Amino acid sequence: MRLAFAALATALLFPLATASAQDCANATDQATMSQCAGKALNDADKQLNADFKEIEKRLADDAGARKQLVAAQRAWIAFRDAECDFQSSGAAGGSIHPMLVANCKAALTNQRLMDFKNYLACEEGDMSCPVPAAE
Template identity: 45%
Template sequence: MRIAIAAAAALFMASGAQAQVLKCDKASTQTDMNLCADQAYRKSDADLNAAYKDLMTRLKDDKNGATQLQAAQKAWLFFRDAECAFSSGGTTGGSAYPMVLSMCLDKLTQARTKELRAYLKCEEGDTSCPVPAKP
């Protein structure tokens, strides 16, 4: 599934100096729409990684909490990839597949980032929050 995204990205990069900046709000070809969807997903993935890193930093003194977060994130990544493989299955082999897959990955990744960022806003004394409040 990631091969299709990588192939689209490689196609974009291969155009080198001739490539123009994509105007995703005006994308009209399937290739441009695929590339724009991939670009959006990559941004969301970077945001997710930043939120995860912030949480791991906050949990540096809680080995059990850090281990549990790692396990949860690994399971979530497995779920996200499987869910998106399933939900984009109707377009497998088609030109829209990379776009549909990237859109699913982007949507679920944004939702997970929101969940992780909420843990960073726990207030002192909130026993329902597994992450210590910011000192």
């Protein structure tokens, strides 16, 4: 009986959760907007990590440059988090605060992604680019 009730509850709630998660463009309640902002940040962060790993792979033969990349990325994360804390400080404690932080972090992460995309698009012999071209 418990199993049947749990299955019924899941069947009834799943479409609601799926519908709200998929309709971020038309979100009207704070919970959905915060969920969508979190998803946008998560998606940007996943891509950033993938590109970071690709850059690390291209720097495999240069331990010094890899160390500088890691230091730069750690400093960038600290900056992003502090900047977003500052930008959202006017709403601290409010229900909108997590959404503002996530939106800020997603925006800055997407900007950083553009840096990484530029590094990954470097041409062979471009001395202004710290990442070797793809083989």
